Amino acid sequence: MSRVLIVGAGLTGSLCACLLRRELQSRVELVVWDKARGSGGRMSTSRPPDPTCQSADLGAQYITATPAYAQSHHSLYSELLSSGVLQPLNAPIEGLRKQDGSRDYVTPLGMSSVVKHFLSQSGAALFFERHVTGLYRRGASWEVQRRAGPSEVFDVVVLTMPVPQILQLEGDIGQMLSEQQRQQLDRVRYSSRFALALFFPPGAVLSLPWAARYVPDNPCIRYVAADAHKRNADVPGRGPSLVVHTSVPFGLEHLEDNKEDVQPIILQELYQLLPDLPQPIATKCQKWRFSQVLTAVPSCPGHMTVHQQPLLVCAGDAFSHSNFDGCVESALSALSAVKASL
Numbered sequence: 047m048s049r050v051l052i053v054g055a056g057l058t059g060s061l062c063a064c065l066l067r068r069e070l071q072s073r074v075e076l077v078v079w080d081k082a083r084g085s086g087g088r089m090s091t092s093r094p095p096d097p098t099c100q101s102a103d104l105g106a107q108y109i110t111a112t113p114a115y116a117q118s119h120h121s122l123y124s125e126l127l128s129s130g131v132l133q134p135l136n137a138p139i140e141g142l143r144k145q146d147g148s149r150d151y152v153t154p155l156g157m158s159s160v161v162k163h164f165l166s167q168s169g170a171a172l173f174f175e176r177h178v179t180g181l182y183r184r185g186a187s188w189e190v191q192r193r194a195g196p197s198e199v200f201d202v203v204v205l206t207m208p209v210p211q212i213l214q215l216e217g218d219i220g221q222m223l224s225e226q227q228r229q230q231l232d233r234v235r236y237s238s239r240f241a242l243a244l245f246f247p248p249g250a251v252l253s254l255p256w257a258a259r260y261v262p263d264n265p266c267i268r269y270v271a272a273d274a275h276k277r278n279a280d281v282p283g284r285g286p287s288l289v290v291h292t293s294v295p296f297g298l299e300h301l302e303d304n305k306e307d308v309q310p311i312i313l314q315e316l317y318q319l320l321p322d323l324p325q326p327i328a329t330k331c332q333k334w335r336f337s338q339v340l341t342a343v344p345s346c347p348g349h350m351t352v353h354q355q356p357l358l359v360c361a362g363d364a365f366s367h368s369n370f371d372g373c374v375e376s377a378l379s380a381l382s383a384v385k386a387s388l
């Protein structure tokens with residue numbers, strides 16, 4: 047049995063784990079490590095501060111399936127729809143640009159429920175707060191070092207974190223990248239933005255004519271969502287939640303600032319935009335340094351093989367594009383590389 051380590055419990059990592067289990071069943075021992083305290087990555091759902099409030103999606107907001115991807119990823123879409131993880135988006139989103147024939151979906155339990163669904167299907171051993179710092183070749187295996195705790199040995203490693211975080215890894219990976227691969231990875235670019243969640247007490251009324259809105263021409267705020275409402279998930283008796291995404295120029299301008307210093311600026315802009323908003327009982331601010339991929343790895347099949355034997359593969363949205371279907375494409379492509387090597 048081969049030991050496979052997937053680094054990253056975001057959508058790409060969870061899909062890799064799930065697809066590997068389905069294809070290879072008991073021929074692989076699957077292990078997933080993530081440096082965070084929970085799964086989701088950029089599809090993270092922030093838990094409410096107490097049970098009287100509703101959760102909030104800090105990263106990805108909804109899933110848009112183009113007709114072509116609805117067809118090519120049909121089995122995954124129907125799996126998520128039939129298990130209730132996805133539901134059609136019914137609430138109004140102001141400023142949403144509709145593509146011809148595309149369908150939008152929301153996640154009643156939050157975006158991280160998509161990731162959790164695939165992780166639970168994978169039966170992988172899942173470990174949080176495991177921050178990978180280096181990869182060293184030891185004969186036919188990889189020794190994987192982490193920030194705290196002993197290193198472990200695996201036969202195959204799949205890295206799914208954002209590319210700049212892959213390039214920070216110590217050990218043999220640096221020398222194993224060809225000149226061309228390094229140049230391709232160096233060229234990857236991400237947008238940056240801040241997200242702010244506001245949690246309101248039960249009984250608070252948001253009185254907004256939309257479930258979410260793209261804000262044009264605001265230097266700070268690009269998007270606001272009455273989050274549970276957008277997800278068809280308003281629970282009577284629970285306080286609503288609101289999510290704000292900043293514009294990309296604002297994110298870039300404040301990229302090196304502490305989120306604690308940026309939060310009051312966002313709040314001030316928000317109350318200017320929506321003066322009737324009640325006061326929240328809690329907030330959570332997130333800096334997305336690597337938000338969405340602006341420049342992906344060029345002419346890439348969805349993954350990059352850094353080393354064949356033992357196999358080391360990089361995957362994630364930077365190897366395709368930044369959305370649900372981009373992660374599916376990358377996971378499918380990484381799957382084929384792992385299957386071929388085993």
Ligand SMILES: Cc1cc2nc3c(=O)[nH]c(=O)nc-3n(C[C@H](O)[C@H](O)[C@H](O)COP(=O)(O)OP(=O)(O)OC[C@H]3O[C@@H](n4cnc5c(N)ncnc54)[C@H](O)[C@@H]3O)c2cc1C
Pocket residue numbers: 053054055056057058059079080081082085086087088089104105106107108109110176177178179206207208211239241291334336337338361362363364367368369370371372373
């Ligand atoms: C603000 C925002 C809005 C978005 N909106 C949408 C949307 O509406 N619809 C849509 O489809 N997509 C949207 N996206 C894009 C989508 O979220 C991403 O394309 C997708 O989540 C990427 O998944 P991933 O698994 O490739 O990477 P990630 O989700 O980034 O997962 C990588 C994981 O690796 C972990 N990690 C990193 N370094 C290490 C390390 N050294 N050791 C261990 N673990 C590590 C991280 O903690 C993370 O969990 C949005 C993204 C953002 C940020």
